[in-house]
Amino acid sequence: MKKIIIALAMGIAALSATAATSTKFTVNGMVCSFCAQGIEKRLSKMGATKDVFVDLKKKTVAVEAKDGQVLDAKAISAEIVDSGYDVVKIETVLQSVAEIKGELKSRK
Amino acid sequence: MSMGDVSPNWQEVFVNYALTARDAAGASALVMRSDDGTKTRQFTEATYTRLAKRWNMPESQANIWFIGGIGNITGNDFFGSKTMASPGIQVDYETTRVYVAATARLYRAQGLNHDFASARAGFSFYEVDYDQTQPWFILEVRRMRGLTDKTEVTPMLRLIHNRYFVEFGVNNASQARMNFMYIFD
Numbered sequence: 001m002k003k004i005i006i007a008l009a010m011g012i013a014a015l016s017a018t019a020a021t022s023t024k025f026t027v028n029g030m031v032c033s034f035c036a037q038g039i040e041k042r043l044s045k046m047g048a049t050k051d052v053f054v055d056l057k058k059k060t061v062a063v064e065a066k067d068g069q070v071l072d073a074k075a076i077s078a079e080i081v082d083s084g085y086d087v088v089k090i091e092t093v094l095q096s097v098a099e100i101k102g103e104l105k106s107r108k
Numbered sequence: 109m110s111m112g113d114v115s116p117n118w119q120e121v122f123v124n125y126a127l128t129a130r131d132a133a134g135a136s137a138l139v140m141r142s143d144d145g146t147k148t149r150q151f152t153e154a155t156y157t158r159l160a161k162r163w164n165m166p167e168s169q170a171n172i173w174f175i176g177g178i179g180n181i182t183g184n185d186f187f188g189s190k191t192m193a194s195p196g197i198q199v200d201y202e203t204t205r206v207y208v209a210a211t212a213r214l215y216r217a218q219g220l221n222h223d224f225a226s227a228r229a230g231f232s233f234y235e236v237d238y239d240q241t242q243p244w245f246i247l248e249v250r251r252m253r254g255l256t257d258k259t260e261v262t263p264m265l266r267l268i269h270n271r272y273f274v275e276f277g278v279n280n281a282s283q284a285r286m287n288f289m290y291i292f293d
Binding site for chain 2: 055
C-alpha cells in the first residue's frame with residue numbers, strides 16, 4: 001500500500017512538472033480585432049511568453065510561459081493596461097494556451 | 109496606421125504614427141470638391157490625435173478623442189494658400205456587435221469655413237474570432253459647410269480582417285465611396 005501511495009505521489013509530481021503553465025486575464029473594454037492584435041503583439045514580445053491567445057467574446061487573454069520560465073503576471077497586466085484596457089481578474093492555470101483555446105471554443 | 113476615404117467629392121489619405129497608446133501624430137492630404145464641381149480645395153495638414161478619455165466596460169468601450177490639425181489650403185476661387193486650423197472631437201461607443209460614433213471638426217482659414225460633422229452607426233452581422241473576417245453594416249451621415257448644402261448619407265459594407273479594414277458604399281447622390289485602413293506592424 002505504501003509503495004502504491006509513493007508511486008502515485010511521484011506520478012502526480014512528474015505530471016505537474018511537465019504540465020504547461022498559463023495565466024488568464026479577464027479584460028474589460030477589449031471589443032475589436034485591432035484591440036486583440038495590439039495586445040497579442042505586445043505580450044508576444046515579452047521574454048517569458050511562449051504563446052498568446054485572445055478571446056474577445058469571453059474577454060480573456062491567455063499567456064503561456066516558455067518551458068522553465070515563470071510569467072510575471074503584474075508586468076503582463078501592466079502591458080494590457082498600458083494598451084488602454086482594464087484587467088479585472090488574473091488566474092494561473094495548469095493548461096497550455098492551445099488547451100485554453102480549445103476549452104473556450106467548445107463553450108461557444 | 110494608414111487610412112483613406114475616396115469618393116468623387118472627397119479624397120483623403122491619412123497616415124498616423126502612435127507615439128503612445130493615447131497619442132498619435134500624423135499627416136493628411138485632402139481634396140474636396142463642390143457638388144457642381146466648380147469649387148475645389150486641396151488641404152494638407154499635420155495632425156495630432158489624443159485619446160482624451162476611455163471607458164472600459166465588461167462588454168463595451170467608449171472613447172472621447174481630440175483631433176487637432178494645422179496646414180495649408182489652396183482653392184480655385186482664391187489666390188495662393190491659406191493657413192487652416194482643423195480642431196475636432198469624436199465620441200464613439202463599441203461592442204463586438206455594435207458601433208456608434210459622432211465627429212465634429214472645424215476647418216477654418218481666413219475667409220473660409222468648411223466645418224464638418226458626421227455620425228456613424230452600425231452592427232456586425234455575426235460574431236467572429238478576431239483573426240477571422242468580420243462583416244458590418246454601417247450607415248454614415250455627414251455634412252460639410254461651404255462646398256455643399258446637401259447631407260451625404262452612405263450605407264456601407266465594412267469588412268475587418270487582421271490588419272485590414274475596408275468599407276464600400278454608394279451615397280444618396282449615387283456616388284461610389286470606399287474607405288480603407290491598414291495597421292502597420
